[in-house]
Amino acid sequence: MMKTKQLIECVPNFSEGRDLNIIKQITNEIESVEGVRLIDVDPGAATNRTVVTMVGTPDEVCEAAFRAVKKAAELIDMSKHKGAHPRFGATDVCPLVPVSNITMDETVEYAHKLAKRIGEELGIGVFCYEFAAREEKRRNLANCRAGEYEALPKRLQDPQWKPDFGPAQFNPKSGVTAVGARNFLVAYNINLNTTSTRRANAVAFDIREKGRPQRVGNPITGKKALDEQGNEIWIPGALKACKAIGWFIDEYGIAQISINLTDISITPMHIAFEEASKKAQERGIRVTGSELVGVVPLKAMLDAGKYFLHKQNRSTGISDAEIIKIAVKSMGLDELYPFEPKKKIIEYILEDDTQKKLVDMTVKGFTEETASESPAPGGGSVSAAMGAMGVALSTMVANLSAHKAGWDDRWEEFSQWADKGKGYMDQLVKLVDEDTNAFNKIMDAFGLPKGTDAEKAARKQAIQDATLYAIEIPYKVMEISFQSMEVMKAMAEIGNPNSVSDAGVGALAARSAVMGAYLNVKINAEGLDDKEKVKEFLTKGEQMVKHAQDMENTILEIVNKKIAKA
Numbered sequence: 001m002m003k004t005k006q007l008i009e010c011v012p013n014f015s016e017g018r019d020l021n022i023i024k025q026i027t028n029e030i031e032s033v034e035g036v037r038l039i040d041v042d043p044g045a046a047t048n049r050t051v052v053t054m055v056g057t058p059d060e061v062c063e064a065a066f067r068a069v070k071k072a073a074e075l076i077d078m079s080k081h082k083g084a085h086p087r088f089g090a091t092d093v094c095p096l097v098p099v100s101n102i103t104m105d106e107t108v109e110y111a112h113k114l115a116k117r118i119g120e121e122l123g124i125g126v127f128c129y130e131f132a133a134r135e136e137k138r139r140n141l142a143n144c145r146a147g148e149y150e151a152l153p154k155r156l157q158d159p160q161w162k163p164d165f166g167p168a169q170f171n172p173k174s175g176v177t178a179v180g181a182r183n184f185l186v187a188y189n190i191n192l193n194t195t196s197t198r199r200a201n202a203v204a205f206d207i208r209e210k211g212r213p214q215r216v217g218n219p220i221t222g223k224k225a226l227d228e229q230g231n232e233i234w235i236p237g238a239l240k241a242c243k244a245i246g247w248f249i250d251e252y253g254i255a256q257i258s259i260n261l262t263d264i265s266i267t268p269m270h271i272a273f274e275e276a277s278k279k280a281q282e283r284g285i286r287v288t289g290s291e292l293v294g295v296v297p298l299k300a301m302l303d304a305g306k307y308f309l310h311k312q313n314r315s316t317g318i319s320d321a322e323i324i325k326i327a328v329k330s331m332g333l334d335e336l337y338p339f340e341p342k343k344k345i346i347e348y349i350l351e352d353d354t355q356k357k358l359v360d361m362t363v364k365g366f367t368e369e370t371a372s373e374s375p376a377p378g379g380g381s382v383s384a385a386m387g388a389m390g391v392a393l394s395t396m397v398a399n400l401s402a403h404k405a406g407w408d409d410r411w412e413e414f415s416q417w418a419d420k421g422k423g424y425m426d427q428l429v430k431l432v433d434e435d436t437n438a439f440n441k442i443m444d445a446f447g448l449p450k451g452t453d454a455e456k457a458a459r460k461q462a463i464q465d466a467t468l469y470a471i472e473i474p475y476k477v478m479e480i481s482f483q484s485m486e487v488m489k490a491m492a493e494i495g496n497p498n499s500v501s502d503a504g505v506g507a508l509a510a511r512s513a514v515m516g517a518y519l520n521v522k523i524n525a526e527g528l529d530d531k532e533k534v535k536e537f538l539t540k541g542e543q544m545v546k547h548a549q550d551m552e553n554t555i556l557e558i559v560n561k562k563i564a565k566a
Contacts, residue, residue, distance in 0.1 A: 004101045005057060005100075005101065006057060006058055006100070006101045006102040006106075007055060007056065007057065007058075007099040007100045007101065007102070007346065007347065007350070008055070008056070008057075008058050008061050008096050008097060008098055008099055008102060008107060008110065009039075009053065009054070009055045009061075009096070009097040009099050009184065009346070010053075010054050010055075010061050010062075010064070010065050010094065010095070010096050010097070011051060011052065011053050011054075011093075011094075011095055011097065012051075012052050012065060012068055012069070012091055012093065012094040012095075013049055013050070013051050013052075013087075013091070013092045013093045013094075014026055014049065014050045014052065014068075014072050014076065014090065014091055014092070015048065015049055015072075015076055015078060015081050015083065015087045015089065015090050015091075015092050015175075016043075016048065016049070016050060016072075016075070016076050016081075016090075017043040017044040017045055017046075017047055017048045017049045017050050017083065018043070018045050018048055020043065022075045022076065023041065023043055023050050025071055025075060026050075026052070026068050026071045026072050026075070027041055027052060027068070028071075029064065029067035029068045029070070029071045030052065030054050030064045030065075030067070030068050032064075032067065033056075033060050033063050033064040033067065034060065035056045035057045035060035035061075036054050036055070036056035036057075036060050036061055036063075036064040037054065037055050037056055037349060037350050038052070038053075038054050039053040039054060039055055039294075039295055039346075039349065040052070040053040040294065040295075041053075044085075046083070046084045047083050047084045047085035048081065048082060048083030048084070048085070049083055049085045049087065049092070052068070053294070053295075055099060055295075055346050055349070055350060056350065058096075058102065058106075058107075058110050059110075061096070061110075062096075062110055062113065062114045062117075065094055065096075065114055066114060066117055066118065066121075068091070069090075069091040069094065069118055069122065069124070069177065070121075070122055072090045072091045072174075073090050073091070073122055073124060073173070073174040075090075076090035076173075076174070077090075077173050078090055078149050078172065078173060078174060078175040079172050079173065081149070086142075086145055086148055087145075087148060087149060087175075088145050088148050088149045088151075088152060088175050088176055088178075089124070089149070089174060089175035089176045089177045089178070090173070090174045090175060090177075091124075091174075091177045092145075092175075092177070092178065093129075093141065093177070093178045093179075093180065094114070094177060094178070094179045094180070095111075095130065095179070095180040095181065095182045096110055096111045096114070096132075096179075096180070096181050096182075097181070097182055097183065097184050097185075098181075098183075098184070099184065099297050099346055099347075100297055100298065100299060100346075100347060104131050104181060104183070107131070107181045108131050108132045108181045110181075111128065111131075111132040111179050111180060111181040112128065112132060112165075114179055115128055115132070115164060115165045115179040116165045118165065118166065118177060118179065119163065119164075119165030119166025119167070120165070120166065122166075122174075123166060123167055123171065124166050124171060124174050124175075124176060124177055125156065125163030125165070125166040125167055125168060125169075125171065125176040125177070126163050126164055126165040126166050126176065126177050126178070126179050127144040127163055127164055127176060127177075127178045127179075128164045128165075128178075128179055128180065129141045129144050129178050129179075129180040130180040130181060130182040131180070131181040131182060131183075132179060132180045132181040133180075134164055138164070141178055141180070144178050145178065149175050152170050152175060152176060153170045156168050156169065156170050156176075163176060183241075183262065183263040183264070183265065184263075184264055184296075184297060184300075185260060185261065185262055186260070186261040186264055186269060186292070186294075186296055186300065187258075187259070187260055187292075187293035187294050188259045188260075188261055188269055188272060188290065188291070188292055188293065189256040189257065189258050189259065189290060189291040189293060190256060190257040190259065190272070190273060190276045190287055190289075190290045190291075191252070191254055191256055191287065191288045191289045191290060191291065191332065191335055191336065192254060192255050192256065192257065192280060192285050192286070192287060192288065193254070193285060193286045193287075193288050194254070194255050194285050195248060195253070195254065195255055196248075196255055197246050197247055197248045197255055198246070199246070199255065199283065199285055200246025200247065200248075200255035200256060200257055201245065201246030202246070202283060203246065203257055203276060203279050203280050203283060203285065204244035204245050204246045204257045204258075204259075205237060205244075206237055206238060206279040207237050207238050207239050207242060207244055207257070207259075207272065207275050207276055207279055208237040208239065208242050208243055208244035208245075208259075209236060209237055209239060209240050209241065209242050209243070210234060210236070210237065210243070211234050211235045211236040211237040212234065212235055212237070213225070213232050213233070213234055213235075214232075214233040214234065214235050238275050238279070239267045239271070239272060239275055240263075240266050240267055241261060241262045241263035241264075241266040241267045242259060242260075242261055242262070242267050242272060243259065243260040243262065244257050244258065244259045244260070245257075245258050246258070252336055254288075256291070257276055259272055259276075264297075264300055268300060268303055268304065269290075269292075269296070269300055269304055269331065270303065270304035270307045270308065270327070270330070270331065273287070273290055273330075273331045287332075288332060288335060289331070289332025289333065289334075289335025289336065290331045290332055290333055290335070291333070291335075291336055292333055292339070292344055295344055295345070295346050295349065296344060296345060296346065297345070297346050297347070298320070298345050298346065298347040298348070301323075301324050301327050301341075301345060302320060302323050302324070302327075304327035304330070304331065305322075305323035305324055305325070305326040305327035305330070306323060308326050308327065308330040309323070309326055313408060313411045313412075314402070314403070314411070314415075315398065315399045315402035315403065315411065315414060315415040315418045315419075316415050316418070316419055317395055317398055317399055317402075317415060317417070317418020317419040317420075317421060317422045318399065318418070318422070319422075321341075324341055324345075357433050358377055358381060358432050358433050358436060359429050359430075359432050359433055366385070370382060375439070376436040376439045376440065377432070377435070377436045378435075378436075378439065378520075379516055379517075379519060379520055380435035380436075380438070380439070380473065380474045380477065380516075380517060380520040381432050381433070381435045381436050382516065383435075383474065383477050383481075383512070383513045383514075383516035383517040383520065384428050384429075384431040384432040384434075384435055384477045384513065384517070385428075385432050386481075386509045386510075386512050386513040386516065387424075387428045387431075387477060387480065387481035387484065387509065387510055387513030387514075387517075388425050388428035388429045388432065389509050390481070390484065390488070390505070390506040390507070390508070390509030390510040390512075390513060391421050391424045391425045391428065391481075391484040391487060391488075391506060391510065392421075392425050392506075393488075393502045393503070393505055393506035393509070394417075394421050394484070394487040394488040394490075394491045394495075394502070394503050394506040395417075395418050395421030395422055395425060395487065396499070396502060397491040397495040397496060397499045397500075397502050397503050397506075398414045398415075398417040398418035398421055398487065398491055398495065399414070399418045400495075400496045400498075400499055401414040401417075401491070401494075401495045401496040401499075402414035402415050402418060404496050407496075414495070417487055417490055417491065420486075420487055421484065421487040424480055424481075424483060424484035424487070425484075427476075427480050428477065428480055428481065428484075428513075431473060431476060431477050431480070434473050435473050435474060435477070435520070438466070438469050438470040438472075438473045439470060441466040441469060441470070442463065442466040442467060442470055442527075444462075444466070445459065445462040445463040445465070445466040446459075446463060448462055463527070464528065464529060464530075467524060467527045467528050468528060468530075468533070470520075470524040471521050471524045471525055471528065471537055474517040474518070474520035474521050474524070475517070475521050475537060475541065477513060477514075477517035478513075478514045478517045478518055478521070478541060478544050478545075479544070481510045481511075481513035481514045481517065481548070482510070482514050482544055482547060482548045482551070484510055485507060485510045485511075485548065485551045485552070485555065487506075488503045488504075488506040488507045488510060488555050489503075489507075489551065489554065489555050489558070491503040491506075492504065492507075492555050492558040492559050492562070493558055497562055500558075500559050500562045500563065501559065501563065503555065503559060504555060504556055504559035504560075507551070507552050507555040507556060507559075508552065508556075510548070510552075511548045511549060511551070511552040514544060514545055514548040515545055515548070515549075518541045518542075518544070518545050521537055521538070521541050522538065522541070525537055525538060
């Protein structure tokens, strides 16, 4: 079945920030791997270190990271390295970060596989840190890197600091590498209507997890308070997983709170914005907007938009573009310069703009393409499109109902239905193109060479695999279209009565999508050799068609009764 793409980020730090030729050779290795996008290269002369950011599918990112580590080991000599930043290897650190549709546990598995490969194939000792740590004392990177490169000869002889992977012998040229798994870090600045760095710092200390030191007497100039052991006592700030400091930006002529959100599942951007606004207001300062430095996962922007829509008692079952727009406007992300989703949101950055998609066509273009002499798009893609349009209608009814005057106390109920409808709609929209892709896979398989017995066997297997996929996709259209009918039924029963006919049209389209996709399942099933699977698809498919027809009759009965009363 069609799988949702998993994405991870990798942020390797290389111990070279001055020789751009070396840096380019390393990043060329990353760019040589398909399925990986190089997002950012940030060299620093003083630190003599380059931070590289790449994103892509997990296996491909790990391959790109390995190639980069290998090239860095060839080109960088740690015995001659000097720089302001702590370091102990040519590739100093290499963290993997889950971005979308992947858990931290899965990301840790990839980190361990990458670490093992670096250790075994490159002969570089690897320490695993943060979530990938195999023992608690190695969780903190600073513990792993204590004493830096210069301490390695002695440290590696200590059994307590034997690398997790690779040799325990000192490698003078490459040092060692730390491979980790951590949460996504968001660099986020909040704009203030002041030029005072001290005022900005005060708000930063209010919100950051570390907070500020407790003082004796005057809370600003008094001596720092100490505990019985002589350690400074700190008053924690309001937000967990938040680092912050105030600064003045010449370019914009304003003070900002510069924030690192180290775990956006604990403190997301919108909560940091709201808390900073509240604390600033208490100090007579106003937040005027904010700035996202670098990139962000789509979910973070959608969560922010939905948060502000909820505050407005508005439905969240609207397009992602509209939700993102609400997020941008609510947090003033476009105050200093335009916010461009295609350059700021990871999933959008990775989209292949060169690929021609059916769903990006106009309705006229799609119908004309369907009518052309090309065999695809065909009935499967049209069925998916019918299903998407059907559930779009019922989602519209839910959104209209959530916004209906006099129904304000029911906005959340309808918002939940709109969210559900949008979920079905998004899946069906993707399946419009996927059905055509499935057909093209069969055509590609038939075009494979068949000169030798091995080629014939490979060709036959490819045809069978493509045929199975060409059954699974329309079957998925059937399933989602049928499931979506729950939204039409609910909207026919409880939605805005002025739009009840739209729920009825939605049911007609969904039923047609189920029946149309089933015809594609049946015709493609003829080419599958596994007759047990064929029987299973056809039996379940027939039952689903019957259930969809029954549901259509139920919905139309409700719709016609309501129209008759109108």
